[in-house]
Amino acid sequence: MNSLNDLSSASVLxxxxxxxxxxxxxxxxxDRQLRMGGRALDILQVLVERAGRVVSxxxxxxxxxxxSVVEEINLRVHIAALRRALGDGENGQRYIINVPQCGYSFVAPVQGDSVPQVAFETLQAPxxxxxxRLTPVTGRDSLIGGLVRQLPLSRLMTITGPAGVGKTTVALRAAELLLQHFADGVWLVDFSQIDSSTPLLEHVLRTLDTDFTTxxxxxxxxxxxxCEHLRxxxxxxxxKLLGAAPRLSVLATSRQALQVGLENVQQLPPLAIPKSTALNSVEEVMSHSAVQLFVSRARARQQGFSLREQDLKAVxxxxxxxxxxPLAIELAAAKIDAxxxxxxxxxLDNCLQLLSHGRRTAVSRHQSMKAALDWSYGRLSDAERQVLQRLSVFKMAFTLDAAIGVISCARLPASxxxxxxxxxxxxxxxSVERRGAVLRYRMLNTTRRYACEQLxxxxxxxxxxxxxxxxIDRTRWASGVQLAV
Structure with a gap:
């Protein structure tokens, strides 16, 4: 594993x-100063200090x-401004070239006042x-920004949440933004395809192509x-890792917390949905991240798609x-053209069939909502599956007392x-909702339909x-008696 060499100490390039x-x-x-914005100068510095090499x-x-979460178009705008300011291409002199499918490279000779030019050639990318990343990340800017700020100070952060909420997407985007912070790199290790018989440390070392001492x-x-099936x-x-490697940090994804010392847990909520009273304008509805994602993916499938006022209630x-x-919304938006x-x-009443096909390039558990739920369901105990199935008859939030009243039996006592x-x-x-001193539980609609099919x-x-x-009838009757009294 190669470390990133320190940037050149040259003060003038x-x-x-x-x-x-x-x-x-x-x-x-x-003697003339070129006027450039701060971002353009940052881009130029990165390219010049890596002159002759392609930067993705x-x-x-x-x-x-x-x-920040930034789209590629922002980068292209600044690159174009740099080229104009430098007169790139005029009189046959090229400075910045685009290498298709790879990135950009600064191709003019560079000299530094305080170091020999060879220093630029020995630099290595992180x-x-x-x-x-094939698509932008929608609606997670604040949360990802928080992860980026916390991770350099936290040894272990675990992102938790239900199937399809985007844990992997958020973790990878945060990792991208931290590339410049970790001198020896950022490394993804996927545990989804291995089982408990595989030594995890061996799998990690093989993925990183290194040894434990290094x-x-x-x-x-x-x-x-x-990580959920290998807790x-x-x-x-x-x-073992955090104890032996003091400069190592870990960002994990799991459908439940790992419950390890030093662990900080970031629960990932669903995207924001407009309230029924917030349907006054397209602009107001588009301020909600769930709608932003739906429209973004619909536009990718249907050229010229735009959200109209008459569509607001349906969307x-x-x-x-x-x-x-996010996974369910993306899969639904993919059906817009048809x-x-x-x-x-x-x-939507048959939502699992509607959400049955996604990107073929995605890993299997992300290709359909059913596959994502299969992954969770397949790792439950028999008793957990039985309870999940039976709880699917609750279409609204329910208390523990209600769950006991409906699904407990001799083989499934209250405790x-x-x-x-x-x-x-x-x-x-x-999901857990607290209303005053009362805890209520709710099953997401997609999960409920899946569990109902199993039931x-x-x-x-x-x-x-x-x-x-x-x-429900007994509860209503009891409430009526109480009210009458």
């Missing part, structure tokens, strides 16, 4: 007729905008194995993705019934049921729907 004074942050052409677009964005001396960030093994791995309904989950907005809305409900909440299959397959659906209806 010279190329063509220009002198770039780094400390004063100005560029002179003879992702790397440029991570260095120049370390705490090491990483992060995948290329790793313990590194200033690096490890992104451990999909015990992950705890052992993290205790809000789509985002609400898909729980504000079904249009009204067609997508009409299919056992309470523990199982708490376990399902810990695994992000139930139907078990043959118990009609029985528990009747039990739920009887419980």
């Amino acid at each position: 010279r190329f063509g007729p220009y002198a770039f004074h780094l400390r004063q942050r100005l560029i002179l052409e003879g 677009k992702e790397r440029l964005i991570a260095l120049v905008w370390p705490t 090491q990483h194995n992060l995948p290329a 790793l313990t001396a590194c200033h690096a960030l490890l992104v451990l993705d999909n 015990e093994a992950c705890r052992g791995l993290l205790e 809000r309904d789509i985002c609400r019934r898909l729980d504000g989950l 079904l249009a907005i009204v067609g997508v809305q009409a299919q 056992t049921l309470v523990a199982l409900v708490e376990q399902l909440a810990d695994k992000s299959l139930l 139907a397959h078990s043959g118990e659906l009609n029985d528990f729907e009747r039990r739920h209806a009887r419980y």
Whole structure:
């Protein structure tokens, strides 16, 4: 694992007729100062200090905008401004070239006043194995900015949340923005394809192509993705790594907290959905991140797509019934060209079939909402599956008393049921709402429909729907008696 060498100590970089004074942050052409914005100067410095080498677009964005989510178009605008200011291409002199599918390179000879030119050629880019990001990240700017600020100070951060909420997406974007901070790189280790029989430390070292001694001396960030099914093994791995490697930080994703010393947990909520009273204008609705994502992905599928006032209620309904989950919204928006907005809305009663096909380039658990839920469901105990299925008869938030009143039985006594409900909440299959002193649990609509299908397959659906209806009737009757008294 190679570390990033320190940047050159040269105070003035010279190329063509220009002198770039780094400390004063100005560029002179003879005695004339070139006027450039701060971001353009940052980009130029990154490229000039790596003269002759290709710098990826992702790397440029991570260095120049370390705490912001920025689209590639911003980078292209600044590159174009730089070229104009330098007269790039005039009189046959080229400074910045675009290397298709790779990035940008500064191609003019560069000299530094206080170091020999060879120093520029020995610089190395930060090491990483992060995948290329195919689409922008929507609605997570504040949360990602918080992660970027906290991670250099925190040894272990775990992002938790339900299936499809975007844990991996957020972790990878934060990792991109931290590339410049960790001298020995940012490394993704995916645990989704391995089981408990695989030694985790061996898997990590193989992914990084290094040995344990080298790793313990590194200033690096490890992104451990999909830890939920290996919690015990992950705890052992993290205790060993964090104890032996004082400059190592870890960003983990898991559907439940790992419960390791030093762990800070960041729960990832669904995207923001407009309230039913906030449908007054397109601009107002578009201020909500769930709608922003839906429109962005719809435009990618249907050229010329735009949100109209007559669409606001339907789009809000789509985002609400898909729980504000990014994966579900993306999959629904992908059907726009075939079904249009009204067609997508009409299919929501059969949402798991509607959300059955996503990007073929995505990992299997991200290709459909059902696959994402299969991943969670397949890792539950038999008792947890049984409780999840039976709780699917609750279409609204419910208390523990209600759960006990509807689904407990001789084989599932109240004490056992309470523990199982708490376990399902810990695994992000139930969300928890506190109203005063009362705790309520709620199942996301997509999860409820999935669990309801499993309950139907078990043959118990009609029985528990009747039990739920009887419980509701008894509760209403008791409330009526109390009111009368």
